[in-house]
Amino acid sequence: SQGNLPIGIWEKVKNHPCYSEDAHHHYARMHVAVAPACNIQCNYCNRKYDCANESRPGVVSEKLTPEQAARKVIAVATTIPQMTVLGIAGPGDALANPAKTFKTFELVSQAAPDIKLCLSTNGLALPDYVDTIKRAKIDHVTITINMVDPEIGAKIYPWIFFNHKRYTGIEAARILTDRQLQGLEMLSERGILCKINSVMIPNINDDHLVEVSKAVTSRGAFLHNIMPLISAPEHGTAFGLNGQRGPTAQELKVLQDACEGQINIMRHCRQCRADAVGLLGEDRSAEFTSDQVMKMD
Ligand code: CLF
Numbered sequence: 217s218q219g220n221l222p223i224g225i226w227e228k229v230k231n232h233p234c235y236s237e238d239a240h241h242h243y244a245r246m247h248v249a250v251a252p253a254c255n256i257q258c259n260y261c262n263r264k265y266d267c268a269n270e271s272r273p274g275v276v277s278e279k280l281t282p283e284q285a286a287r288k289v290i291a292v293a294t295t296i297p298q299m300t301v302l303g304i305a306g307p308g309d310a311l312a313n314p315a316k317t318f319k320t321f322e323l324v325s326q327a328a329p330d331i332k333l334c335l336s337t338n339g340l341a342l343p344d345y346v347d348t349i350k351r352a353k354i355d356h357v358t359i360t361i362n363m364v365d366p367e368i369g370a371k372i373y374p375w376i377f378f379n380h381k382r383y384t385g386i387e388a389a390r391i392l393t394d395r396q397l398q399g400l401e402m403l404s405e406r407g408i409l410c411k412i413n414s415v416m417i418p419n420i421n422d423d424h425l426v427e428v429s430k431a432v433t434s435r436g437a438f439l440h441n442i443m444p445l446i447s448a449p450e451h452g453t454a455f456g457l458n459g460q461r462g463p464t465a466q467e468l469k470v471l472q473d474a475c476e477g478q479i480n481i482m483r484h485c486r487q488c489r490a491d492a493v494g495l496l497g498e499d500r501s502a503e504f505t506s507d508q509v510m511k512m513d
Pocket residue numbers: 233234245246247270271301302303304305334335336356358411441484485486487488496
């Protein structure tokens with residue numbers, strides 16, 4: 217239901233399965249894996265698999281060109297009428313692949329103007345693309361923010377690549393948090409709805425995420441999605457190899473409850489793949505491989 221939401225915001229969230237808990241029973245989203253490169257390194261990531269910002273690691277997505285991606289979107293929209301949102305969420309970072317990301321959105325909005333556009337990013341490049349995002353009519357942006365304290369950031373991010381240079385340690389984390397928060401403020405000023413994803417990493421940032429939640433609330437974020445670290449040593453993530461565990465369901469709930477009240481908390485995230493198709497928690501991507509999409513034309 218609309219609840220306390222202003223009508224303009226309600227219009228944007230009522231059929232977005234991630235931004236509205238009600239909507240996720242009725243509306244589907246799809247991702248297209250057009251963004252392979254990344255401009256940072258997270259200790260929980262393995263580049264062979266999808267970006268762990270939004271995606272369950274462990275399965276390699278089929279990489280698509282913008283033209284292939286747009287064809288796939290149209291094929292899915294024709295087959296699944298409840299498909300309301302197209303997201304670009306990897307397998308790397310959407311804004312580390314700006315030509316591919318924005319070309320895909322452009323082709324889709326020309327062919328299917330009713331589909332909502334959604335973008336997920338680590339935020340490092342975000343301030344440079346806020347005006348492009350606005351012009352592309354992207355209404356929903358997710359920023360993965362795991363810390364606002366560079367000392368904690370240095371334990372999560374071994375390096376970033378920024379302005380043609382590699383930065384490491386606390387210096388890297390300071391640049392990253394500054395850029396994330398600046399990007400969030402700029403989007404909020406332009407009326408673009410922002411969701412913050414945070415990966416809860418026990419003994420690294422778990423006690424700190426309440427402070428992150430406050431920092432993003434005060435800069436206009438609409439929704440906070442705290443996701444559990446998926447610790448998967450078999451996938452070779454730096455954390456996984458070091459025996460870093462993920463939180464229990466109970467630990468996650470306690471943290472989400474502690475953040476509730478200041479900001480809307482998302483509790484129905486399914487940590488989708490970079491090429492997910494269907495209702496949240498449902499994966500129909502196997503029905504829409506390039507070969508199958510070609511046969512549908
Ligand atoms: Fe995709 Fe993300 Fe847009 Fe949703 S997923 S880009 S906001 S359309 Fe949703 Fe999936 Fe959770 Fe992401 S359930 S991983 S929050």
